Amino acid sequence: MRKSVKYSLALIIVLSLAAGGLILLSPSRAQAGETTLKIAQAGDPITLDPYDSWDSASNDIIVNIYDTLVMYVPSTLNFRPGLAVGWQILPNTTIIFNIRRNVTFHNGDPMTPYDVWWSLQRVLPDAKRSALFNSTYINNATANPHGYQWAELVDRESWVWLLYENIKDIRMADIGFWGNTTYTGDNATAGDGWAEIVVEFDAPFAPGLSLFSYAATSIVNWRVATELGPTGMKFAPVGAGTGPFAFNSWILNYKVVLDKWPNYWGQVAHVDHVEYQTILSASSRTLAITTGLVDLLYPEASDWYTLKDDPNIETWQEAGLGTRYIGFQCMQNVTGRMFGILSDSTVRKALSYAINYDEIINGEQFLNGLGTRLTQPVVPAIEWAYNSSIKPENEGGILPYYNLTKANETLNSLGLLDVDGDGIRDIKGWASNSTDDFTLIYGYNIGNALRERVGYLLQDAFAQIGVKLIVQGDPWDVFLYTNLAAGVYDLWFLGWGPDYIDPDTYFYPLFHSSFGAVYDNDTGEYTWGTNAAGVNISTVDYLLDAARSETNQTLRAEMYMNATNILINEYVWGWCYIPDNTYAWRTTISGFTHSPLLQFDDLEYVVKTAGAGAGVPIEIIGIVIGVIVAVAVISGIAYWRKGSAA
Amino acid sequence: MKGLYAYIIRRLILLIPVVLGVMLITFILMHSIPGNPVAYLGGSGKLPPEAVEKLVKIYGLDQPLFIQFFLYLANLFQGNLGTSISVNPGANITDLIVTAFPHTVELTIYSAIIMILVGIPAGVISAKKRNSLTDNVTRVGALIGVSMPVFWLGIMLQIIFGVVFPIFPILWAGIHEPAVKVTGIYLIDGFISLDFRTIVDSIMHYALPAIALGALSLSIVTRMVRSSMLEVLGEDYIRTARAKGCSENATIYRHALRNSLIPATTVIGLQIGGLLGGAVLTETVFAIPGIGRLITDAIMRSDYPLVMAGVLFIAIIYILSNLVVDVLYAYLDPRIRY
Numbered sequence A: 001m002r003k004s005v006k007y008s009l010a011l012i013i014v015l016s017l018a019a020g021g022l023i024l025l026s027p028s029r030a031q032a033g034e035t036t037l038k039i040a041q042a043g044d045p046i047t048l049d050p051y052d053s054w055d056s057a058s059n060d061i062i063v064n065i066y067d068t069l070v071m072y073v074p075s076t077l078n079f080r081p082g083l084a085v086g087w088q089i090l091p092n093t094t095i096i097f098n099i100r101r102n103v104t105f106h107n108g109d110p111m112t113p114y115d116v117w118w119s120l121q122r123v124l125p126d127a128k129r130s131a132l133f134n135s136t137y138i139n140n141a142t143a144n145p146h147g148y149q150w151a152e153l154v155d156r157e158s159w160v161w162l163l164y165e166n167i168k169d170i171r172m173a174d175i176g177f178w179g180n181t182t183y184t185g186d187n188a189t190a191g192d193g194w195a196e197i198v199v200e201f202d203a204p205f206a207p208g209l210s211l212f213s214y215a216a217t218s219i220v221n222w223r224v225a226t227e228l229g230p231t232g233m234k235f236a237p238v239g240a241g242t243g244p245f246a247f248n249s250w251i252l253n254y255k256v257v258l259d260k261w262p263n264y265w266g267q268v269a270h271v272d273h274v275e276y277q278t279i280l281s282a283s284s285r286t287l288a289i290t291t292g293l294v295d296l297l298y299p300e301a302s303d304w305y306t307l308k309d310d311p312n313i314e315t316w317q318e319a320g321l322g323t324r325y326i327g328f329q330c331m332q333n334v335t336g337r338m339f340g341i342l343s344d345s346t347v348r349k350a351l352s353y354a355i356n357y358d359e360i361i362n363g364e365q366f367l368n369g370l371g372t373r374l375t376q377p378v379v380p381a382i383e384w385a386y387n388s389s390i391k392p393e394n395e396g397g398i399l400p401y402y403n404l405t406k407a408n409e410t411l412n413s414l415g416l417l418d419v420d421g422d423g424i425r426d427i428k429g430w431a432s433n434s435t436d437d438f439t440l441i442y443g444y445n446i447g448n449a450l451r452e453r454v455g456y457l458l459q460d461a462f463a464q465i466g467v468k469l470i471v472q473g474d475p476w477d478v479f480l481y482t483n484l485a486a487g488v489y490d491l492w493f494l495g496w497g498p499d500y501i502d503p504d505t506y507f508y509p510l511f512h513s514s515f516g517a518v519y520d521n522d523t524g525e526y527t528w529g530t531n532a533a534g535v536n537i538s539t540v541d542y543l544l545d546a547a548r549s550e551t552n553q554t555l556r557a558e559m560y561m562n563a564t565n566i567l568i569n570e571y572v573w574g575w576c577y578i579p580d581n582t583y584a585w586r587t588t589i590s591g592f593t594h595s596p597l598l599q600f601d602d603l604e605y606v607v608k609t610a611g612a613g614a615g616v617p618i619e620i621i622g623i624v625i626g627v628i629v630a631v632a633v634i635s636g637i638a639y640w641r642k643g644s645a646a
Numbered sequence B: 001m002k003g004l005y006a007y008i009i010r011r012l013i014l015l016i017p018v019v020l021g022v023m024l025i026t027f028i029l030m031h032s033i034p035g036n037p038v039a040y041l042g043g044s045g046k047l048p049p050e051a052v053e054k055l056v057k058i059y060g061l062d063q064p065l066f067i068q069f070f071l072y073l074a075n076l077f078q079g080n081l082g083t084s085i086s087v088n089p090g091a092n093i094t095d096l097i098v099t100a101f102p103h104t105v106e107l108t109i110y111s112a113i114i115m116i117l118v119g120i121p122a123g124v125i126s127a128k129k130r131n132s133l134t135d136n137v138t139r140v141g142a143l144i145g146v147s148m149p150v151f152w153l154g155i156m157l158q159i160i161f162g163v164v165f166p167i168f169p170i171l172w173a174g175i176h177e178p179a180v181k182v183t184g185i186y187l188i189d190g191f192i193s194l195d196f197r198t199i200v201d202s203i204m205h206y207a208l209p210a211i212a213l214g215a216l217s218l219s220i221v222t223r224m225v226r227s228s229m230l231e232v233l234g235e236d237y238i239r240t241a242r243a244k245g246c247s248e249n250a251t252i253y254r255h256a257l258r259n260s261l262i263p264a265t266t267v268i269g270l271q272i273g274g275l276l277g278g279a280v281l282t283e284t285v286f287a288i289p290g291i292g293r294l295i296t297d298a299i300m301r302s303d304y305p306l307v308m309a310g311v312l313f314i315a316i317i318y319i320l321s322n323l324v325v326d327v328l329y330a331y332l333d334p335r336i337r338y
Helices: A002-025 A025-032 A056-065 A113-123 A131-138 A160-164 A220-237 A284-289 A302-310 A339-345 A346-350 A357-362 A404-413 A448-463 A476-486 A504-512 A538-549 A552-570 A618-645 B002-032 B039-043 B049-058 B065-077 B091-129 B132-147 B150-164 B186-192 B196-235 B237-241 B248-276 B279-283 B289-302 B304-332
Strands: A035-042 A070-072 A080-083 A084-091 A095-098 A167-173 A196-200 A243-250 A257-261 A273-278 A313-319 A323-328 A371-373 A439-445 A468-474 A491-496 A519-522 A525-527 A573-586
Touching: A002 A552, A002 A618, A035 A056, A035 A284, A056 A243, A056 A257, A056 A273, A080 A084, A095 A113, A113 A167, A113 A196, A113 A220, A167 B186, A284 A302, A284 A573, A284 B150, A284 B279, A302 A313, A302 A573, A339 A346, A346 A404, A346 A552, A346 A573, A357 A371, A357 A448, A357 A573, A439 A448, A439 A476, A448 A468, A448 A491, A468 A476, A476 A491, A476 A525, A491 A573, A504 A538, A504 A552, A538 A552, B002 B065, B002 B304, B065 B304, B091 B132, B091 B186, B091 B196, B091 B248, B091 B279, B091 B304, B132 B196, B150 B196, B150 B279, B186 B196, B196 B248, B196 B279, B237 B248, B248 B304, B279 B289, B289 B304
Parallel strands: A035 A273, A439 A468, A439 A491
Antiparallel strands: A070 A080, A084 A095, A095 A196, A167 A196, A243 A257, A257 A273, A313 A573, A323 A491, A323 A573, A371 A573, A519 A525
């Protein structure tokens, strides 16, 4: 027995020492001292190729791997030079970009104007690409040995090119123009060997510059892209970008790792690596940041106040760029139901008074305070086109607020009375049969609990003004592409996010009549358009077209504000709210700039200091495990021998 | 022995109709759920209808259902599982499964260790000391284990052992990557490359999910072993063993345990088969990129080809693990012949 005790002790010591020794010798120890910024993501990215990225998870990574010609001053919406050191906007349809020199891609290749031209040509829809691009690249076996078409929807699912429909031509021109002087054509010194990029639009397009801040126009290394092809660019764009971080690895459904790019032309990153972890469970993400497993995330609304109270976590909240609204079917008699009653703006006005905006924004069942009342098509972040004097009536403004008395009065004034005495108003003046109940259908997409709750909130309020509301949930595609297009709903809940930072994106697709649902005579079906409410006001159309081609910002602002006034007085939407942008990060990191675009941008400025004593050191854990295993093995053997000895 | 091989071959041939049936049912079910993967991609609402139409054509979703099914089978027989549509658009499904499966296997290994090393002794002790305090505690414990929802237990373990007493990492994510990836199972890769940190990290990161996942199987095994042990202890040959002067331990471990393990083997085998099919909730709560989470994600996003491939995979795993159990029977119990 004594002997076995000795052996046991020896085994325990040997195993423990082995554990400690192996840890000390482990290759991973060599990496100690490097800092990794860890970010929790709610989903895996779709792609790492900027040219077909549209989802937030992909965008958050892409903006750190690649650069665009025009970038934003951190935490603002003001432009700053990116890969273009300067630009000239010529009246009225041309922009000239001066391309930055001495920029290197992550594989060491120098970036040239050709890369810029190639990247921008690649984004364009087929028909818009220049003949030169097709002849020197697409159809050229030397330049494009694998024959990649980079054609939308053939190799890949790209549709961001739709943004670039207004572009007529993108070309390289060595006009020897450099610096901040205004380009007149006379002061050009031709042929300095460094081409400029000239972008020409079909028609004057005021928001043109902002298109070149969009991630899809990121500049990629054309040689690398040609080598990797669409699939390679999508999953492992090694050496393809010029951004502050270089792609390292992507383990699907787990994490994407980026490394600091030491030769970055701008601020070289402080952290050595950035790791984006895909954590699907919301509660797990919150636990991860509270315990320090990750440093940065978009907080979950339900955990917002917990995170806000945590002394180790900093939070940021401000009105974002998206808008949320209750759309009204303004089109006359789309389906024949209710006789197009909502095409009357006074009816829409009455219903606007029956929306409990305050409850939706502050109610615990709803946004729980994480939103701001929407008062007009644009958001406050677009300061120059935003009319801050528009407020709800109860705050001294002109917008409807939640007031059922006013709603009732308005409906009464229209003669929409309860004729048959069943508690529901009856359609009069819109129908031959005046005892039809005033019944409306509210549509939302199944799975969106907030929109569903809003439906029942409305149902409740509408019942008090004698309007019957049917709440109808449908799967997203049915909701959007089938029912909304066909006008099945009288009102619905929907959101909008900007494609580029300009009022144009808040107005044109949503209120211009050319974006309404289109009826196809052959199929007898409607095709969905972003102007689902069917707004068709000629003055608004005129103003939006004019503002598009006007380059004088003051005049543009005036036009947009005029359009705003018309839309508000027409009650085309129930102006609901702007969801707040929220970020949460641990106090161990500093220098995080909360982009108004709600993206993890400018991570090169982030500094991470090691957290104080995060958990038990791995060495101790190793030794403890070694001892436990040894004890378990020894006692197991002893027990077994005792048992079988008899 | 010859009979056994014939039996195995017969079972493997039977696999074909079963798999075809599973595929057909999955296919019909998936397509009867409203929504389609392309609609998911257009989730921002900005995907123009022309683009939707084009994508639908590319993925052949405009074809009649039976044609889609046969096209799928045709591809399948060429070993082509297709590409994911909406989970990781464009990614090769075989790659996705090959990457995800080792994590599920590793989780299964840990859970099985807990299940076997704790479940069998607990059942034996419980039977040996029938109606004692130990027995009652074990039985109540097993009952709790069976009744507790896995995701709840997982969250509780995270809070207790990750937040209140920060011993274990609360998430799998953040695990140390082995320098050499041969099997994809980090524990084994750690031993291969003698990277102790990988081994320790694997144990630490799998501890909580394995406990959460193992709790259910553990309880089932404990109850199973206890009842079959009690049955065996009443047999004549146990009385004979005791009569010839065998010690109590020897009687139990040599004579009773082996015989009582036969029904337990079935349960353990099926449990392992089930675990290999992916523990959806555990993998989601602990952020393990395993097969269960992959398939759930695919179902949520109507990623038809990925769901089909996943279900096919799980069905095969399940059938094979059943087969292994049946074959094991012959070894454990010489009375069983095939």
